[in-house]
Amino acid sequence: MDFPLTGKFLAGRRREVLQDEDWHLLEEAFDQVLEFPDATKIQSGAGNENRCCLVVEGFVFKIRWTGQQRCIVGVAVPGDFIDLPNYTLAYLDYEVVAAGPVKLATLPHYEIDRIAQTSPPIARALWLATLIDASIHRQWIEILERLDAPRRIIHIYTELSSRLGLDDCGIIHCLRTPFKQRDLADMCGLSAIHVNRAIAKLRADEIADIRRGDLYTSDWDKLRKFARFDPRYLYMSENILRDGVLGGSQA
């Protein structure tokens, strides 16, 4: 493909989980790039797709419905697969919707079959992606169980800052997202109006200023502490893998 995919998979970090030839194999398997405007429904849950999608630019929501109520059960960022369950399973338990304009790269299921059989490390890397998704889900469960509204909102942003790989690049004062207050509400299990109240409080207390989805702050460490954000669950560090797992020691 004619876009820089390598290093994108698994959120742009953790390059060490695959060796160069495997990265190349994976990269070559993508054969399509799609762009969608805001709010497009990308996958409906029917499970009738025969391709998997990776986010290249932008954000997508994983959505479930409780009656009329929309629940956002996850957010995917560049480097994340959005529909891996669809590769193995006959049904996808969520819908995928573009959060703002988004660019995806896709590859056919039979190509995944092929490269996963050719390279066990790639098969493991796909499993790894699912393991990390599950860990992020567990963190969301935790914050929904135990944090109040302002902390939940800030936690979303601190998590995204890390997943987007922005933590290391000096102090980023602004994190831009396409999220509406309604979206934050559906992520945090709150009403849109209460999100507005919570944002007003965060502003009044000079913790953070969230305007049209963009978060402005002078002190990310303070934010992380406020929201009790501990990045270990993201497995972003260099040594997330057990010795000998993946990357060559298999043979």
Place this chain on the structure above:
Amino acid sequence: MDFPLTGKFLAGRRREVLQDEDWHLLEEAFDQVLEFPDATKIQSGAGNENRCCLVVEGFVFKIRWTGQQRCIVGVAVPGDFIDLPNYTLAYLDYEVVAAGPVKLATLPHYEIDRIAQTSPPIARALWLATLIDASIHRQWIEILERLDAPRRIIHIYTELSSRLGLDDCGIIHCLRTPFKQRDLADMCGLSAIHVNRAIAKLRADEIADIRRGDLYTSDWDKLRKFARFDPRYLYMSENILRDGVLGGSQA
């Protein structure tokens, strides 16, 4: 091993995901059975284990801590692996604690290496287990975001009834669990006292009678409707897999 493991993996259902010889291979790899009394800490999150555990009897909690507060982010039942992330990753993002007395079967990581390399269907089945865990997590996120206290509690029980494979066996009037009200609170993101209030309301409204963790009802369908339980996210049906995935068509 001298216990009936076959059919336990993946919650006793979905036997069709593996062929007999693969089941046998998997079964033979377990070489240890452990029993723990209530509330034993089985894994601490340090990631220094070199074995994986499968629940054979009883329940275990997956636990995280927000400061002093205990969060239960998942429950494992017979047939579930409880620490698969530990096989690939150098760190486990949750603790594992026995919920009531529990019996586990374990196998060494190097045995997983061996059988996963011998049999690609087994490697896929392990991935499948992680995919289903993630789907269950998404459901918990949904119920925490959008259901009130009584419905969250009932949802826990309806989910367990399905995962334990009790739905088909005629009308089961009682579902026994070792859960304290404190445990239900930590699963549902509530205070123990409010769980008590919600249980009292469920009793008064004649929806269900929960006593010492055991749920009594005359109408499971009513419960499922009440808690908006839709079992599809559990992937329990016969045809959860895409055509040709696993089970032999690979070669």
Place this chain on the structure above:
DNA sequence: GTCGTCTATAAACCTATGTTATATTAGCAG
């Protein structure tokens, strides 16, 4: 049996969040 401890129940009160209603602002088409 008695004691002690953990669990469940209950009431009073307080706070966070939901709901309804009504501005106000930002973005955009023409």
Place this chain on the structure above:
DNA sequence: CTGCTAATATAACATAGGTTTATAGACGAC
């Protein structure tokens, strides 16, 4: 610029759930 629409903001009120405190049952140790 005007006017339309969606998003954001603010207030008043209602309610689910948290907190504190007290009491009553279970159950095990002895």
